[in-house]
Every structure is written in structure tokens, then in C-alpha cells.
Amino acid sequence: MEIYLPIAEISQNIFFLLSIGFVAGVLSGMFGVGGGFLTTPILILSGVPPAVAVGSEANHIVGSSLTGFLNYFRRKNVDIIMGAILLLGGVIGSASGVFLFRLLSIQGRVEEVISFTYILFLGSVGIYMLYESLKTRKKKKLGSLIKLHEHSWIHGLPFRIKFRRSKLYISVIPPLLISYIIGVLAAIMGVGGGFILVPAMIYLLGMSTQVVIGTSLMQILFVSITSTIMHAYINQTVDVILSGLLLLGGVLGVQMGAFVVQRVSGEVLRMLLGIIIVCLCLFLISELVIDPKYIFILDLLQ
Amino acid sequence: MKLFLIFYLVFFISIFKANSKKLIIADISDNKINIDVGFKGAKLLFFGVIDEEGDVVVSVTGPRKTVKVRKKEKKMGLWLNSDTKVFFDVPYYYYVASTRPLKELNAENVFQINQVGLENIRFAGAEEQEERSSWVNGIIKSMIEAGRYNPEQGLIQISDKRLFKTELNFSAELVDGQYLVDTLLLKEGAVIAARRSFINVSKTGYGEKIYKMANDNGLLYGLTAVFFAFIFGFIVHEITRRFYA
Incomplete structure (x- = not known):
């Protein structure tokens, strides 16, 4: 069954869109990531103009991350104070990222820099997650004591705050700095940044996997609201029919994801996310290496 | 439908006789296409009468838009974006049909002037020879893949040496705007009559x-x-x- 998307100006199969939404929903419920890093390329490959795919995806994430956020909030797995600090750093970061992007593009060759840093980032984060989760699993089987986060001098910097939900008493400087850097990267690379933020919170801040997902969803919710409004206002690229169908498909997905999280241990979750990130990294590398079908790529200007 | 068509044609021929200066008369089964939420594409019938024997060529050109094109190039074993160019007046739909294959009509000049055939579409921003060959071909290839250009030429049927008809197919990937339907009547490689009709596509x-x-x-x-x-x-x-x- 086909449906016409008025902003994308193409017709798409309803069930195809619903199933993409479902997959994104599972990812969002399980890992606290928006899922945009997966759905946006699929939409573009299926013929949706890239700008419309990005804009509508932002709107879709507003809905799916709200559902996820409320789920985790109810189970007391959201650290509001931590989320607010991460948001603050993220907003400042993405503002300077947009500025940096303009600076780089004036000098040219911005895209090479972006794709290399992106691949480097994804590759190292993904491989580290796999390595760590497998090690933890082994240790658990042997029955030895595990300590996920070790206190270092970074956590002991001034302005220490008690993060009750995360069971942490650390300085606000590391979370601010991390979210700032991710904000810069996200703005340059045009992604939400959830899949970098989640590992950063787990490994650099030492939060537990469950709280990380809820808190990440809170951050993603606010970021996607801002970017939906920006995309709609500046580019007119938000297709509500498209994002509505993705949301509808995600209904079941988000619940299933959250359901699985309740029954799976933290290191298994981290391992799965690690696998997904490594796969994404390999996909990006293959795009650079394998001969493309089209050497010329078209973008419609209004 | 058939009865209606015959009625229409008889009606046409009667006008035709009254106004013998017009060598070609043509019309479309519908002058507008409405794109609603359930839009799956449209099929229109294009038909008419010619007064002199000859070949009929119909081209449909969609609204022209500005397009930014990125070119990928292999550098040090990696595919990277190498260059971008902006092209103007790129039609967002193109289709051509004729009574015989275009090559057999010996009217390459006429086709070039009237932009008939995919290879004769002109875009502003592609004046240089090198651009013409690689960039424009790249755009045409992408348009074909997206279902906006039809690489295969349609066939116009002629009956009784006078009546012609052809089917115009529009895929669901349709942008709104005015579509031009240009009909040429050719004889020995020269245009002896021309006619322009319009289709309005709107949401x-x-x-x-x-x-x-x-x-x-x-x-x-x-x-x-x-x-x-x-x-x-x-x-x-x-x-x-x-x-x-």
C-alpha cells in the first residue's frame, strides 16, 4: 500500500516505513539512542531527499524518545541533574560545532575530515565496548568482584555534585566537557550523538547502563525538539506524514526494547551496542572503498 | 471510454474541416493531475488528428528546478566528494514518444533545437563541453533511476493516417507544477506543424x-x-x- 509524502514529494510503501520505525523503536528502547544513525541512511537509499530524511527523522525521534524517557523515568532510571548538565554542554557544543563547520567548509575539504573522524570514533568506541563487555562477562562467570568505574583525578576536580540516581559524587567538569565535545561532533556530523554519548557516560563517567539509557533519552528528547523546529523553520524539510508513520511503527518497538532491557544484564546490552556500532563503522568504510553506483549525486535546491 | 473517444474525434474532425489551416490538433484526456495522500501515479491519454501525413513526436517536460550536484572521485583508494556544481532549469520529468524511433526520422537538428530526446535536454550551468558530457549524463542517469525520466521512447499509434494516440504514464515520483506537452509534426526531417499543451500537477x-x-x-x-x-x-x-x- 502506497502513501504520498507531501514534503518528500514521493510515494512510499506504508509497511516499509512502519517496519523502519519498528527497528528504530527497538534500538531506542534498548540503548537510549535515537536510531537516526540507522534510519536516516535507509530513508535516503529508498529515495527520500536527504534533507527531508534528516528533518523528519528528528521529528520522529521526539516522539519515540519521549515514550522511552517516560518509561525509564517511571522506573526511576533517569538522572535529571546529570541530564540537565549534559544538555547544557551539548547545546553549547552544537552551537560551536555549527560555527566550526562553517569555518571548515570555507577552507574546503571538510567532508574528508568529518568522515575520517567519524569512522575513527565509531571504530574505537565499538571495539572498546566489545572488549570490555566480554571481559566483564568472563569475570562474572569466574565470580570475581567487578568495579566498572574507577575514580581518577578527573572526577575529583572542583565543583563536585551529588548525582543521586547515578550514585556518583563527582565534579561537573567531566560531564560538561564530554557533552560539549559530543555536541561539537554531532553538529558537524549531522547526527544526534546518542550512540557516542551512551558509551561516554558508561565508561568515562562510570554510570550504570540502565540509568545511562534513561538519561541519554532525556538529552536526545531535547536535542530533537530543537532540531525539528530548526529544520522546519529554516529548511522546511519536516514531513509529518513520514515521521508519523515511523512513530506508529515504533510503538511496539520501543516497548519491546524496554522489555528486553529489563531481562538482560548490562554487559550484554553493551556488547550488543558495541556490535551495532562496529557494523555501522564497517558500513561507512565500505562506502568509502567500494565503487559507488553513482558518481554524481543530486540535491534539489528550492 | 472508447465511445467517448470516438465521439471526441468526430467532434475534432468537424472543427478540423472548418479550420483547415491547423495541421495538427491534439488534446489530453485530463489537463490536471491531483496528488493526494494515496497518489500512485497517473495515466493520461494523449490523442489528436493530423491533416498531412508525417511523423508525430510528443515530448513531455516537467517543471524546471535548480539542482546541486556532487561528484565523487577516487583519491588514494577512497571515494570522496571532489566537486559540486549548481545546474539551473533541470526538468523534473521527461518523456518522449513518436510514431517511429527518433533516429529514423533524420531530424537531429530539429530535435536539438526543440530539446527532444534525453540527450538533447539543455541545463543552464552546463555550457562547457566537458560538463555537457560527464555532469549532465550523471544527472540524466540519476533522474532515470529515480523514475523521473523515461529512458525508453514511447510509441504513438496512428490509425487511418490521421488519428494518433499515445498513453502518458506518470510515476508516483511527481513534483507539482506545469508540465509542457509539445507535439511536432515532421515531414522529411522538417517541422511542418507544432502544438503545445499543458498539464497542471498540483497537490x-x-x-x-x-x-x-x-x-x-x-x-x-x-x-x-x-x-x-x-x-x-x-x-x-x-x-x-x-x-x-
Whole structure:
């Protein structure tokens, strides 16, 4: 069954869109990531103009991350104070990222820099997650004591705050700095940044996997609201029919994801996310290496 | 439909006799296409009468738009974007049909002037020879893949040496705007008559409302989109909460 998307100006199969939404929903419920890093390329490959795919995806994430956020909030797995600090750093970061992007593009060759840093980032984060989760699993089987986060001098910097939900008493400087850097990267690379933020919170801040997902969803919710409004206002690229169908498909997905999280241990979750990130990294590398079908790529200007 | 068509043609021929200066008369079964939410493409019948024996060529050209093209190039074993160019007046739909294959008509000059055939479409921004060959061919290839250009030439049927008809197929990937339908009557490689008709493609129903709102008031549209996503997310949460509780 086909449906016409008025902003994308193409017709798409309803069930195809619903199933993409479902997959994104599972990812969002399980890992606290928006899922945009997966759905946006699929939409573009299926013929949706890239700008419309990005804009509508932002709107879709507003809905799916709200559902996820409320789920985790109810189970007391959201650290509001931590989320607010991460948001603050993220907003400042993405503002300077947009500025940096303009600076780089004036000098040219911005895209090479972006794709290399992106691949480097994804590759190292993904491989580290796999390595760590497998090690933890082994240790658990042997029955030895595990300590996920070790206190270092970074956590002991001034302005220490008690993060009750995360069971942490650390300085606000590391979370601010991390979210700032991710904000810069996200703005340059045009992604939400959830899949970098989640590992950063787990490994650099030492939060537990469950709280990380809820808190990440809170951050993603606010970021996607801002970017939906920006995309709609500046580019007119938000297709509500498209994002509505993705949301509808995600209904079941988000619940299933959250359901699985309740029954799976933290290191298994981290391992799965690690696998997904490594796969994404390999996909990006293959795009650079394998001969493309089209050497010329078209973008419609209004 | 058939009866209606015959009636139409008889009606045409009667006008035709009254106004013998016109060598070609043509019409389309519908002059407008409405794109609603369930739009799956459209099929129109294009038909007419010619007064002199010859070959009929029909070309349909969609609205022309500005397109930014990125070119990928292999450098040090990696495919990277090497260059971007902006092209103007790129038609967003193209289709051509004729009574015989274009090559057999010996009218390459005429086709070039009238932009008949994929290889004769002109874009502003592609004046240099090198651009013409590689960039424009790249655009045409992408357009064919997207279903906007038809690489295969359609066939026009002629009956009684006078009546011609052909089917115009529009895929669901249709942008709104005015589509030009140009009919040429050729004899020995020269144009002896020409006629232009129009098809108006517009969005209707929900599609039109959404499109208008997004373009007229982007800020309000964005806020509304966020609002609906919020309500949706909240309702889903409430439903499942009750379901699991």
C-alpha cells in the first residue's frame, strides 16, 4: 500500500516505513539512542531527499524518545541533574560545532575530515565496548568482584555534585566537557550523538547502563525538539506524514526494547551496542572503498 | 471510454474541416493531475488528428528546478566528494514518444533545437563541453533511476493516417507544477506543424494543506509537528503502562 509524502514529494510503501520505525523503536528502547544513525541512511537509499530524511527523522525521534524517557523515568532510571548538565554542554557544543563547520567548509575539504573522524570514533568506541563487555562477562562467570568505574583525578576536580540516581559524587567538569565535545561532533556530523554519548557516560563517567539509557533519552528528547523546529523553520524539510508513520511503527518497538532491557544484564546490552556500532563503522568504510553506483549525486535546491 | 473517444474525434474532425489551416490538433484526456495522500501515479491519454501525413513526436517536460550536484572521485583508494556544481532549469520529468524511433526520422537538428530526446535536454550551468558530457549524463542517469525520466521512447499509434494516440504514464515520483506537452509534426526531417499543451500537477487534500503550512509558516509547522509527536509519545506510554500494570 502506497502513501504520498507531501514534503518528500514521493510515494512510499506504508509497511516499509512502519517496519523502519519498528527497528528504530527497538534500538531506542534498548540503548537510549535515537536510531537516526540507522534510519536516516535507509530513508535516503529508498529515495527520500536527504534533507527531508534528516528533518523528519528528528521529528520522529521526539516522539519515540519521549515514550522511552517516560518509561525509564517511571522506573526511576533517569538522572535529571546529570541530564540537565549534559544538555547544557551539548547545546553549547552544537552551537560551536555549527560555527566550526562553517569555518571548515570555507577552507574546503571538510567532508574528508568529518568522515575520517567519524569512522575513527565509531571504530574505537565499538571495539572498546566489545572488549570490555566480554571481559566483564568472563569475570562474572569466574565470580570475581567487578568495579566498572574507577575514580581518577578527573572526577575529583572542583565543583563536585551529588548525582543521586547515578550514585556518583563527582565534579561537573567531566560531564560538561564530554557533552560539549559530543555536541561539537554531532553538529558537524549531522547526527544526534546518542550512540557516542551512551558509551561516554558508561565508561568515562562510570554510570550504570540502565540509568545511562534513561538519561541519554532525556538529552536526545531535547536535542530533537530543537532540531525539528530548526529544520522546519529554516529548511522546511519536516514531513509529518513520514515521521508519523515511523512513530506508529515504533510503538511496539520501543516497548519491546524496554522489555528486553529489563531481562538482560548490562554487559550484554553493551556488547550488543558495541556490535551495532562496529557494523555501522564497517558500513561507512565500505562506502568509502567500494565503487559507488553513482558518481554524481543530486540535491534539489528550492 | 472508447465511445467517448470516438465521439471526441468526430467532434475534432468537424472543427478540423472548418479550420483547415491547423495541421495538427491534439488534446489530453485530463489537463490536471491531483496528488493526494494515496497518489500512485497517473495515466493520461494523449490523442489528436493530423491533416498531412508525417511523423508525430510528443515530448513531455516537467517543471524546471535548480539542482546541486556532487561528484565523487577516487583519491588514494577512497571515494570522496571532489566537486559540486549548481545546474539551473533541470526538468523534473521527461518523456518522449513518436510514431517511429527518433533516429529514423533524420531530424537531429530539429530535435536539438526543440530539446527532444534525453540527450538533447539543455541545463543552464552546463555550457562547457566537458560538463555537457560527464555532469549532465550523471544527472540524466540519476533522474532515470529515480523514475523521473523515461529512458525508453514511447510509441504513438496512428490509425487511418490521421488519428494518433499515445498513453502518458506518470510515476508516483511527481513534483507539482506545469508540465509542457509539445507535439511536432515532421515531414522529411522538417517541422511542418507544432502544438503545445499543458498539464497542471498540483497537490490536493491533506498533502496540499501540509505542504502549504510547512512553506508559509515554518515555525508554527515545526511547533505543531513537535506537539503531535509529544502527544503521540505520551499516549503510547500511557497505553503500555496500563497494559503492563
